[in-house]
Amino acid sequence: MGIHILMTKKRLGTALLLLAASVLWGLFPLASLSLASAAPTDLIFIAAKNFPADSLTLDEIQNIYLGKKRVVGGSVVVAVDQGEAEPIKLEFLDRVIHLSHAEYKAQLLKRHFQEGAATPKFEPNSAAVLREVANTEGAVGYVYKSDIESNSGVKVLAIVPTK
Amino acid sequence: MTHHHRLAAWLPALALALLAPLIGTRAAALEIHGFGGVSYARDHHDADPKENNGAFTLGALDFYVAEPIGPRLDVLTEFSYEAGGVDIERLQVGYLFSDALKVYAGRFHTALGYWNTAYHHGAFLHLTVERPVFLRFEDDGGILPVHTVGLLGSGGHFLPAGELSYAIMVGNGPSIALDNGVPALNPNNAGDPNKNKAVGLHGAFAPTGLHGWALGASVYESRVVSELSGNPLDVTQTIAGADLSKTMGPFELLAEYFLLRQKNHLGTGGSTTNHLYYVQAGYEFREMVTPYARHEQMSFEEGDPYALALGAVDTRIETAGIRVRLGEQSVLKFEGRFVTIDGTPHHQEYGAQWAFTF
Numbered sequence: 001m002g003i004h005i006l007m008t009k010k011r012l013g014t015a016l017l018l019l020a021a022s023v024l025w026g027l028f029p030l031a032s033l034s035l036a037s038a039a040p041t042d043l044i045f046i047a048a049k050n051f052p053a054d055s056l057t058l059d060e061i062q063n064i065y066l067g068k069k070r071v072v073g074g075s076v077v078v079a080v081d082q083g084e085a086e087p088i089k090l091e092f093l094d095r096v097i098h099l100s101h102a103e104y105k106a107q108l109l110k111r112h113f114q115e116g117a118a119t120p121k122f123e124p125n126s127a128a129v130l131r132e133v134a135n136t137e138g139a140v141g142y143v144y145k146s147d148i149e150s151n152s153g154v155k156v157l158a159i160v161p162t163k
Numbered sequence: 164m165t166h167h168h169r170l171a172a173w174l175p176a177l178a179l180a181l182l183a184p185l186i187g188t189r190a191a192a193l194e195i196h197g198f199g200g201v202s203y204a205r206d207h208h209d210a211d212p213k214e215n216n217g218a219f220t221l222g223a224l225d226f227y228v229a230e231p232i233g234p235r236l237d238v239l240t241e242f243s244y245e246a247g248g249v250d251i252e253r254l255q256v257g258y259l260f261s262d263a264l265k266v267y268a269g270r271f272h273t274a275l276g277y278w279n280t281a282y283h284h285g286a287f288l289h290l291t292v293e294r295p296v297f298l299r300f301e302d303d304g305g306i307l308p309v310h311t312v313g314l315l316g317s318g319g320h321f322l323p324a325g326e327l328s329y330a331i332m333v334g335n336g337p338s339i340a341l342d343n344g345v346p347a348l349n350p351n352n353a354g355d356p357n358k359n360k361a362v363g364l365h366g367a368f369a370p371t372g373l374h375g376w377a378l379g380a381s382v383y384e385s386r387v388v389s390e391l392s393g394n395p396l397d398v399t400q401t402i403a404g405a406d407l408s409k410t411m412g413p414f415e416l417l418a419e420y421f422l423l424r425q426k427n428h429l430g431t432g433g434s435t436t437n438h439l440y441y442v443q444a445g446y447e448f449r450e451m452v453t454p455y456a457r458h459e460q461m462s463f464e465e466g467d468p469y470a471l472a473l474g475a476v477d478t479r480i481e482t483a484g485i486r487v488r489l490g491e492q493s494v495l496k497f498e499g500r501f502v503t504i505d506g507t508p509h510h511q512e513y514g515a516q517w518a519f520t521f
Contacts, residue, residue, distance in 0.1 A: 059321070063321065063326075068262075068319060068321075068326065069262055069321070070259055070262055070265075071259070071261050071262050074261075076234050076235055076259065098374070099411065100450065102450055102488075102491055103411060103412075105491055106288075107411070109288070109520065110281060110285075110288060112196070112229060113196070113227065113283075113285055113288070114280060114281060115229075115265075115317075116229035116237050116238075116239040116255075116257060137234075138234075
C-alpha cells in the first residue's frame with residue numbers, strides 16, 4: 001500500500017510537471033481573448049462564427065499551418081495565409097511558426113508533395129483573409145487587431161502579442 | 164518502372180477521370196507542380212581508362228497534382244517523364260477521418276524509412292545528386308520495394324512530449340521480372356503472383372523540445388517470387404528499419420538502417436540476412452551554401468537468393484559535395500562519389516545537377 005501511495009504521488013508530481021511544461025510550450029492559449037486589451041499590431045487568429053472551437057493554442061496553430069493538424073472539433077480546418085509581400089507574414093513566421101520564410105516554404109513543399117492537399121490557401125492581404133475566413137467553413141486566418149472591424153463576421157481564436 | 168507498369172493509355176485516362184470533376188468545375192484552381200533537373204556525370208576508372216566517360220543527362224521530369232475533391236477527400240497523381248517513357252508514380256485517393264487516420268487507396272510510396280516517402284522523385288528536396296544506392300527506384304537497380312499498390316492508413320497524435328505518427332499499409336507484393344532485359348523489382352500494379360500480401364508499418368516520434376528531429380522505425384514483410392525462367396526465386400522477405408532525421412534549421416542529418424532478411428522456400432531452404440545503411444549530414448551557411456557528405460553501404464550474405472536474382476553486390480559509396488541555392492525554387496549541386504564494389508575500390512563518379520521545382 002505504501003509503495004502504491006508513493007507511486008501515485010510520483011505520478012501526480014509527473015502530471016503537474018507535464019502540465020507546467022504544456023503551458024510553457026503553448027498548449028494552452030497564452031493570452032486572453034479580449035480584443036479590447038490587444039495592441040493594434042498584435043496578431044489575431046480568427047475563424048468564422050460557426051467554427052467548432054472557441055480558442056486554439058500556439059502549437060495547434062503551428063500544426064494547422066504546417067499541415068500536420070487537419071481536423072478541429074471534428075471538422076476539417078482550412079489554413080488561410082497572407083501573401084509573401086505582407087509585413088504581417090514575417091511577424092507570423094517569427095512569432096508562431098519559428099521558421100524563416102525559405103524554411104516555411106520548404107516545409108510546405110515537402111508536405112504537399114508527400115501527403116497532398118494539406119497546405120494553406122494564400123490571400124494577398126488582410127482584407128482578403130477576413131473575407132475568406134468569414135465565408136469559408138473551417139477556415140482559420142490571421143490579421144492585425146487594427147484590421148478587424150466590429151462587423152467582420154469572425155471570432156477570435158488566439159491573440160499573439162508582437163514585439 | 165518495369166514494362167509491366169509502363170504507362171499504357173488507360174492509366175492517364177484513369178487519372179484524368181479522377182480529376183475530371185476538378186477540370187470541369189475548378190479549372191482555374193487546378194495546380195500542377197513538379198520537379199526536374201539536368202545533370203552532368205563523369206566516371207573515372209583507374210584500372211580501365213577506356214571506361215572513363217562523361218555525359219549530360221535529363222533527369223526525370225516529375226509532375227504532380229494534389230487537389231481536394233470534397234471536404235475530406237483528395238486525389239494525388241504523380242507522373243514522371245523519363246527517357247524510356249512515362250511512368251505513373253503515384254495515383255492515390257484519400258479520405259480524412261481525423262488527424263489520427265487518413266486512408267488512401269492506390270499506388271503510393273512504400274512506408275519504409277524516411278527518404279522514400281519524404282523525397283522520392285523530388286531531387287530538388289534532397290541535398291545530394293543521387294539517392295542512396297539501395298533506395299534507387301525499382302527500374303534503376305533498386306533493391307527495396309519503394310512503391311506499393313494497395314491500401315495505406317496514416318495519422319498522427321500530438322502529445323506534450325512530441326508528435327507520434329504512423330503509416331500502415333497492405334498491398335501487392337513485388338516480384339522480379341525483366342525490365343529492358345535486366346532483372347528488376349516489379350511492384351505489380353495490376354496483379355499479384357501470390358496470395359500473400361505485402362504488409363508494412365512505419366512509426367515515428369518527433370520530440371517537442373528537439374525542433375526538427377524525428378526518430379522512426381519500420382517493419383515490412385512480403386513474399387517475393389521471380390517471373391524469370393531459369394532463375395527461380397521464392398522467398399519471404401522481412402525488412403526491419405530504423406531512421407533518424409533532423410531536417411529543420413541549417414544543420415541536416417539523415418541516417419537510415421535496414422535489415423533485409425530472406426527466408427528461402429526453394430532448395431535447401433534456410434535464411435540470409437543483409438544490412439543496408441547510410442548516414443548523411445550537411446550544414447547550410449547563410450541559407451545558401453550547404454557542404455554535405457554521405458557514407459552508404461549495402462552488404463549481402465553469401466548466397467542470398469534475392470541479391471543474386473537482382474544482381475546486387477556489396478557496395479560502399481562515400482559522397483562529398485556542395486549545394487548552392489539559386490532562389491527558392493532551384494539548386495545547383497556538385498559532388499564526387501567514391502565507389503567500392505566487393506571490398507575493392509572500383510571507380511569514382513563526379514557529377515553536377517541543376518534541380519528545380521515549379
